[in-house]
Structure formats: C-alpha cells, structure tokens
Amino acid sequence: MAPRRAKFISYxxxxxxxxxxxxxxxxxxxxxxxxxxxxxxxxxxxxxxxGHLNVNHFLNTVAASYKKxxxxxxxPDRQDIIKLMxxxxxxxxxxxxxAARLITVGCDKKKISLMLQLNSNGEAQETSFGGNERxxxxxRPAGKKNGGRRTAHAGHGK
Numbered sequence: 001m002a003p004r005r006a007k008f009i010s011y012x013x014x015x016x017x018x019x020x021x022x023x024x025x026x027x028x029x030x031x032x033x034x035x036x037x038x039x040x041x042x043x044x045x046x047x048x049x050x051g052h053l054n055v056n057h058f059l060n061t062v063a064a065s066y067k068k069x070x071x072x073x074x075x076p077d078r079q080d081i082i083k084l085m086x087x088x089x090x091x092x093x094x095x096x097x098x099a100a101r102l103i104t105v106g107c108d109k110k111k112i113s114l115m116l117q118l119n120s121n122g123e124a125q126e127t128s129f130g131g132n133e134r135x136x137x138x139x140r141p142a143g144k145k146n147g148g149r150r151t152a153h154a155g156h157g158k
Contacts, residue, residue: 005030006099006116009049009092011037016107017095023109024097027118036089043086049096049103055081057105060093 006024008031010017025031041049050058055078059071065088066072075081085091097104102115112118 004028004099004116005032006097007032007034009034009036009041009096009098010094011035011089011092014094020095020097020107020109020112024112024116027116029099029116036092040089041086041092043082046082046086046092049098050082051103053103058093058096059085060091063090065090 006029008021008024010021010033012035021031021033046058056075059081060066061071069084069088069091071081071084071091076084093105095105095107097112097115099116104111104115
C-alpha cells in the first residue's frame with residue numbers, strides 16, 4: 001500500500017507548527033511542505049484551498065497586520081480578503097493541512113488526528129482491511145445467500 005500524503009502549508013518558524021508537523025510525520029504520513037514566505041500562494045491557489053468554506057477560518061486574527069489593515073474594524077468582501085491574504089501571508093492562519101478532500105487549519109491535534117484518521121498512538125489507521133486476509137476472505141457480497149441466510153458485507157457500505 002502506498003504511503004498516505006498530505007499538504008502542509010505554513011510560513012516562518014513557529015514552535016507549534018513544527019510540533020504539529022513532527023506529529024503528522026511521526027504517524028507515517030508523508031508531507032508535501034510549502035513555506036509560503038518562500039513560495040507564496042497565488043489568488044487562485046488560495047481560492048482553491050478555501051473552496052466554499054468561510055474565508056474567516058483561514059484568517060489569522062492575531063497577526064499584527066490584521067489590525068494594521070483595519071480588519072478588526074470591518075472585513076472587506078471575500079475576494080478582497082483573499083487578495084489581501086495573498087499579498088500579506090501573515091494574514092493566513094497556519095498551518096493549513098490538506099489531505100484528499102479534507103482540510104484543517106490550525107494546530108488542534110485532535111482535529112488533525114480525526115481528519116488524517118490517526119489512532120491514539122499517532123499512527124495512520126488503515127481505511128480498509130489493509131492486509132488482513134482472514135477478514136477479507138470471510139466477506140461475502142451483500143444479499144448473497146449463504147445456506148439460506150443473507151449476509152451483509154462489512155465496511156463502510158462502498
């Protein structure tokens with residue numbers, strides 16, 4: 001099975017972000033790291049990351065530039081906020097962790113663990129039976145008759 005991957009977007013050095021990065025890497029997940037202070041996001045990339053989510057989830061309200069730009073008084077419309085975040089990367093809350101179709105912003109290890117399906121030991125969980133041949137051999141398609149009984153298949157219904 002190929003190793004699982006996630007994108008890790010951050011900037012500068014930050015003890016909390018570094019700790020989260022190590023936590024994810026120690027779980028066996030390969031990270032594609034992007035330091036946006038060295039390789040800035042484009043407007044299109046940030047729009048794609050945010051998608052249909054509320055842009056405020058991605059806004060760093062504790063950045064000094066938040067008040068400097070007057071964002072503590074009034075927020076401009078979505079497109080102007082995104083352009084401002086691209087021009088001043090310190091307005092982007094970090095880290096942004098994206099895996100498949102899921103995304104988490106910030107350093108909450110519990111949310112990150114849920115998103116990346118890490119077990120309590122901080123290791124990536126298998127989302128299928130992952131090598132358990134006995135469990136796989138005992139499965140029968142749903143609805144097939146087995147000696148007069150119907151059997152359902154285990155798993156997530158797919």
